[in-house]
Amino acid sequence: MSVFQIRGGNQLSGEIIPQGAKNEVLQILCAVLLTTEPVRIKNIPDIRDVNRLIEILEDLGVKVQKNEGKGDFTFQADSIQMDYLQSKEFKKDGAALRGSIMLMGPLLAMYGKAYMPKPGGDKIGRRRLDTHFQGFINLGAKYRFEEGEDFYGVEVGEKGLNGAYMLLEEASVTGTANIVMAAVLAKGKTTIYNAACEPYLQQLCKMLVRMGANIQGIGSNLLIIEGVESLTGTEHTVLPDMIEIGSWIGLAAMTKSELTIKDVSWENLGIIPDIFRRLGIAVEQSGDNMIVPAQEHYKIQKFMDGSILTVSDAPWPGFTPDLLSIVLVIATQAKGSVLIHQKMFESRLFFVDKLIDMGAQIILCDPHRATVIGLNHETPLRGTTMSSPDIRAGISLLIAALSAKGKSVIHNIEQIDRGYEYIDTRLRAIGADIIRE
Template sequence: MSKSASFLVEGNAQLSGSIRPQGAKNEALQVICAVLLTAEKVSISNVPNIRDVVRLIELLQGLGVAVEKVSDNRYTFKAENIDLDYLQTQEFVQKASSIRGSVMIMGPLLARFGKAVLPKPGGDKIGRRRMDTHLNGLQYLNVDYRYVREEHIFLLETEGLKGNFILMEEISVTGTANVLMAASMAKGVTTIYNAACEPYLQQLAKMLNSMGARITGLGSNRLVVEGVDQLYGTGHRCLPDMIEIGSFIGLAAMTKSAITIEQARVDMLGNILPTFERFGIQLEIQGDDIHVPAQDIYEIQNFIDGSVLNVYDSPWPGFPPDLMSILLVVATQARGSVLIHQKMFESRLFFVDKLIDMGAQIILCDPHRATVIGLERKSQLKGIEMTSPDIRAGVSLLIAALSAKGNSRIHQIHQIDRGYERIDERLNALGANIQRIEQ
């Protein structure tokens, strides 16, 4: 998967058939870090084979974790012989700084070994993503840290984790995950208030409990953790990726295609389906599958008083920020107008200039808000050459390109590969024509 690879996308795509979402990226990053909490074997299935997950697994292998790839999407991990000296190497710094998920090795390493090193982590360029929530939460558990500015690394250590009452300063998924993993082996009781409660966090807590942890309050913003001395091996299966599910709904709507999304865990999708329905998109729930029928026109609803719909992202169970760019693209061909308000990240809307070049009617009000005036299919988007700035914007541009008139070329598709497993192959199986061009 070269960083210089591109997608050549044929427009006017008419897709049909069934597709199964990959395992959840954000959950996989959390539960893979959790294997560091025990010396026993942990088996994880439905792991997405994507760049960020593969890089995290390679990072753990460098630390000494024995990893066996049982099949494409199932791994076993045994963190029996951890090499803490690896934390001081340039290779560790390089690998850990390349992925945002590496931040979640802090909690497990502190819980088992009393020390951790973390370079300033990478990830999407979607605005400031502070480390304060992680570090302040760990401080409450008796962790000391310092930042070595010349090397851009955090050094953390503890003489022993101690339970405490922690009021999280923001609802951070990865911050909550880090503190939760550390607290699971701290002395005494920890209460984490203002905790994130995403399904992925619930899954992490269930996995930890199956390893011997004592966590209550799952699914709420108040987690109570009774620390234990040791955790054990377990088996775990990741949820289907809700962001892929939302992406496929948007793809079906934009291309007027009939698509069935299989085994979607509808019970864990929160506000996602009702929000797409407010855009006039028909959804048929068939057991645990979602069928999106072919639809020529979909109409955005107004608020009850007749004012223009305002859709914004918020912590779970609100609408997830990773799907805001998908909604924005879907709105470009809807009947009606909508204000898209991306509250949680400040640079997520900076891809709309590409959509405007394709013919969309969008007013970028500021870094957080964009007004979309739907074209109602009266004017088709046109194919252009463009670059993917991050994972979610990249897939949004891919969806726009598949619906457009003519061909498009999308550069920097390694961003898409970071979050979507073999997306070109899987969509081509539905009737798309996406060529991967290696340069």
Template sequence: MSSAFEVRGGKSLSGEIIPQGAKNEALQIISAVLLTPEKVTINNIPDILDVNLLIELLGDIGVKVNRVSRAVCEFQADAIDFDYMHTPEFKKKSGRLRGSVMFAGPLLARFGKAYIPKPGGDKIGRRRLDTHIIGFQKLGAEFVYEADDNYFRLEAPAGGMKGTYMLLDEPSVTGTANIVMAAVMAEGTTTIYNAACEPYLQQLCKMMVRMGAKIEGIGSNLLTIQGVEKLGGCEHTMLPDMIEIGSFIGLAAMTQSEITIKNAGIQHLGIIPEKFQQLGIKMEFRGDDIYIPAQDSYEIQTFIDGSILTISDHPWPGFTPDLLSIVLVVATQAKGSVLIHQKMFESRLFFVDKLIDMGAQIILCDPHRAAVIGLNRQHKLKGITMTSPDIRAGVSLLIAALSAEGKSTIHNIDQIDRGYQYIDERLRALGADIKRL
């Protein structure tokens, strides 16, 4: 039996909240410990299911793991057990966790071989692995699908992988990360164009540079990598999670709360604060904290010519798709209308039926677009019983429930726990009425 949250909404919250370490950065950074036999220390690790499973999986394949605290962990990958990767346990465990695909790049770079299970993860539409595989093939790796065992096998050629020029068919964040990790020890120069340039990828590249890699163009979509023979240990601290920060900004507005988000890593947030400001949400930057005053009402801006605002996702430095669900929920209580256009995943908007049941005015135009007509708090949302389909929708529904009148029950909250650490405790500290059943 999966647990549920019981939420009594309609209360305004107040106080300070500290964002966790970035989930999407953690999955890449923690995989990169496989690049060296030396010790790697990682700080600000989010204590969430996906990350803990990945750390456990590293231990299973022979990495020495010392969890100094929930937020700090030391890794040493000096004795990798490839035999274990053929066992049904490994295939079952790694197949449940999408992040395990990130082991392929570093293992291929260091040992010339890797195994990838068919991936699991969020139900937000097809997420192809083609970008990863084609990148590995361009570096010279051979790729075989073992149909009987349902996994992919990768092998470097006899003389090792060779640097090359490649143009990615999409700026996939995990794809770019995996290819960069595979290329740092390939012979010669690798050039990756249309590379993802998210802050998390910049963090990974900076970490590998500290380990001895030679990478130029960090932060741009053109990366140039000079292969080196080996990498050494290092220490790395993860950025605060920008998706959590966006979620908290939205939460403050929806619940008319005065909230300070501490240590928000503002310089790494890109366009995120601006998008929430377009919804009419006021905020002040105080040092590295974001202060959101309690607001009775917030009005969605229009474009300069008066036409209705459209908010859509785009690869970095555009607006992250992970926050569109949050923006959509926040818009339901704003004054004015907005069109939410979710380009990158085709089933991310399939939670709006629950918001409509709560009383929101939303027209789902197609799987990618939803028009939201803000209620300007004329009609409060009503609490209902609902189920969370994926991590980001789960938190959007939680925010809706906290602002709604009456009691809401949210089932399948394992999805929320996969991405947000102790979310119920942290919200209770702000005064939220939330219980875990």
């Protein structure tokens, strides 16, 4: 097991090119199963979760070709081996990657059945799969659960998949993606209300349309899909990762550094820049680049009635839950106080005990809420030894360590590698003192 050794307190500077979006590419890779023709995908990040999904696709029989450009691959799913889905190998590989659940929609649409082991992934709380399976059932699939084998399964009956109206219980991004990928090849019209509408889901829908799908309402929470007979190949470029962009903003603020983040796709960032501005952080636009200037201090705004600022997560276009951990860390060195309200996952704030050990002033009110009293950069955090519980808490602890006085050691950095490409190499390039051991 590797660890990061970090000496904090360095002021950083330079340019950063954000990686391709992890949450988008996991959907896009699953969609290659919807055609037997080649699909070329560019800007794929070289991270553990994505590489694991590519390996699963190869084991499933997908031909994978690495092209010359960075993160440029061509996939062709013309010889799928369905037996792999109920093998011991897939039980191990699929359970280790929660995103592999999105293989089910395309496989159900193309081959009439799909299986999935009980998923693993982050230890951030329970993530229900009901939305996925209820959507498949609405389209005419039958649900199966192999009790002894720990496999979930869906199979299509004699009538095949047929379009239906459905009102989703929750606007699940992966659930919406799975249902959309099943519905594009179903017979008739499918209407999905309370659909997720994140930019990454929009990207998936736009790619499917280029492949020949008929999808209306892209970008809204009401999707109307007319099923088609088959889809063709296409090319697709993955958006920059908005979560990583937010992480770099947090790093600049905590280390009093000026950073330029290149090609951020401003139109797809939603309210993310505004939330950081409400924390007092200057976020400037220069073309499609983002400049975060060096700031000695930043002051948290209050609401118009003078009450304490609350930052909470919500389905898009609300604030993404994946950046709440970053916001919490930033607030530890701000001037003022803020309430962080994590609504979606009941264990995601439990990493704050590590920040408290570093000297942060945080009151964990309950599993979903934490109040942060900022230190205004007057008392730096102190280095310590800690372990990364999940991807987003891991990068947040890494940012805290890079701003802290003294040496820090972070264990279980494989969690960070799941979502961040060559993070130590890229940090060293802008002046960070970090080594991997």
